[in-house]
Amino acid sequence: MNDNNRPFTAEETRGLYRAIYERRDVRSQFLPDPIPADVLARLLNAAHHAPSVGFMQPWDFLVIDSLEVRRSVLGIFEQENRKAAENYPGDKGTRYRSLKLQGILESPLNLCITCDRSRGGTHVLGRNSIVETDLFSTCLAVQNLWLAARAEGIGVGWVSILDQQQLAETLKLPDEVYPLAYLCMGYVSEFLEQPELQSKGWRSRLPLEELIHGNIWGRPLDNAELLAAIGAEGKSEL
Structure with missing residues (x-):
């Protein structure tokens, strides 16, 4: 495998997601x-x-x-x-x-x-x-x-x-x-x-599953596996 194509280590990947979630x-x-x-x-x-x-x-x-x-x-x-x-x-x-x-x-x-x-x-x-x-x-x-x-x-x-x-x-x-x-x-x-506006009661984070559409606007996503994974990921952040 070319070194440039080598995936991040698990620790490096966790660090990237941590920066995203804790920004x-x-x-x-x-x-x-x-x-x-x-x-x-x-x-x-x-x-x-x-x-x-x-x-x-x-x-x-x-x-x-x-x-x-x-x-x-x-x-x-x-x-x-x-x-x-x-x-x-x-x-x-x-x-x-x-x-x-x-x-x-x-x-x-x-x-x-x-x-x-x-x-x-x-x-x-x-x-x-x-x-x-x-x-x-x-x-x-x-x-x-x-x-x-x-x-x-x-x-x-x-x-x-x-x-x-x-x-x-x-x-x-x-x-x-x-x-x-x-x-x-x-x-x-x-x-x-939490984001300050959320902790102060100004707005809350919208549920991701309510923001995903299937192929065209307003059509529910027909992918139970993905929806279950999104739900599980949301719970892991709590």
């Missing part, structure tokens, strides 16, 4: 300890090895440790968060306002992963029909970094309550570069057992 969107558990340069380099390299349509690699990485820049970003968040809170009246609005939804200043490092929508030129292989594949590809870079960070014991929080135009202006991005993910990063005091 968390971190907002409130950040420690002040800096991320060592070699660790950050590994995380960025993991992100850079994400798959991309047409191998366009549309991502760039803005490493943000400036308090001035981060305070400006926090101001954008606070403005947009006030607007978002208006969508939830009554008790839900009270609960929304109690949630910690960013760690921009508490985390020792912020990272913005951008998408250069012009990278690869006018005609990128595989992008002719679905032009958004550059954005999808950049999301895969975010996920690569997030899972690698969990394996390194580093928490990541995605701040999505931001006006993208104001963020782009703050970071002085070129017109063709879109600020896809603004991330807070750092070592943490703990990784919560």
Whole structure:
């Protein structure tokens, strides 16, 4: 067998699934300890090895440790968060306002992963029909970094309550570069057992078996063995 085709060991496989299941969107558990340069380099390299349509690699990485820049970003968040809170009246609005939804200043490092929508030129292989594949590809870079960070014991929080135009202006991005993910990063005091929004009663994880269709939308999956395996896997996570 070619060494490149060798399957992962059982321990390596468990580690991969553990990173997936224990990844968390971190907002409130950040420690002040800096991320060592070699660790950050590994995380960025993991992100850079994400798959991309047409191998366009549309991502760039803005490493943000400036308090001035981060305070400006926090101001954008606070403005947009006030607007978002208006969508939830009554008790839900009270609960929304109690949630910690960013760690921009508490985390020792912020990272913005951008998408250069012009990278690869006018005609990128595989992008002719679905032009958004550059954005999808950049999301895969975010996920690569997030899972690698969990394996390194580093928490990541995605701040999505931001006006993208104001963020782009703050970071002085070129017109063709879109600020896809603004991330807070750092070592943490703990990784919560459940996603924070689940533990706070905002939403629960949907049952996987209710999200699987057979061949066409809405048709039940006619595979009892797979459904039983999904049920058993769900119970093993509890």
